[in-house]
């Protein structure tokens with residue numbers, strides 16, 4: 001169901017790799033709600049992904065940008081305002097990658113070159129994106145910037161590896177930049193802490209199947225899907241949440257506040 005929540009709003013959506021991506025679902029929903037946007041992803045991901053299909057479907061243009069490269073980001077911001085014909089109302093940062101996870105390095109046996117790269121891609125990139133938008137004065141007042149995160153930033157999940165530390169940094173950046181973006185530009189900045197979701201990034205986590213089933217059984221409302229995450233993100237892009245900023249918002253069916261559930265208890269009786 002569409003409500004025209006984002007009619008006239010313009011944005012940038014990072015991270016749509018394939019139809020499972022949370023960013024993909026968000027782009028489809030933003031389009032349905034009347035928003036227009038530029039799609040972006042790392043040049044290498046574009047060759048592997050199906051982003052052209054999404055661009056066609058949503059009438060969007062694609063501007064490639066490696067989120068660790070300032071030149072790419074500045075170019076993306078300049079091109080996006082040009083393509084969209086004005087300043088930007090919403091930005092989705094939906095980017096994550098751990099080289100240690102990809103190469104199967106345990107948390108107790110990190111390769112720090114890998115850690116550095118993963119941090120740059122998954123966490124510092126959020127600072128970079130916001131600095132580029134801020135310096136170019138590219139955001140409209142009452143605009144909204146959202147990044148996606150996971151609860152491993154607060155609690156230990158052994159197989160989440162160094163992504164846990166990257167997410168803790170990402171959430172901190174939302175608060176730190178959120179202060180300046182709020183004060184200086186009346187723009188809000190939040191992170192959404194999403195349930196485990198079967199996407200390329202999600203499935204890369206060791207033991208993901210156990211992880212997602214456990215979360216499903218622990219959450220009173222069950223896990224939140226990628227589409228439900230997209231819906232929640234839209235509310236943060238809309239004018240209905242103007243004073244919500246510098247928050248980490250759990251979108252996890254209640255998992256984060258559940259000590260134990262009946263279903264999980266039953267495994268032990």
Ligand SMILES: NC(=O)c1ccc[n+]([C@@H]2O[C@H](COP(=O)([O-])OP(=O)(O)OC[C@H]3O[C@@H](n4cnc5c(N)ncnc54)[C@H](O)[C@@H]3O)[C@@H](O)[C@H]2O)c1
Nearest residue numbers: 015017021022042045067095096148196197199200201202
């Ligand atoms: N899937 C889950 O279980 C889950 C749970 C909570 C939060 N998240 C977060 O949601 C976000 C989106 O992930 P997803 O699950 O949709 O997976 P995904 O693999 O579909 O998306 C990750 C995206 O990051 C992009 N990316 C990687 N390196 C990049 C770079 N250098 N520059 C620009 N983009 C780059 C990839 O190309 C890809 O499009 C991530 O921040 C992820 O950590 C995922």
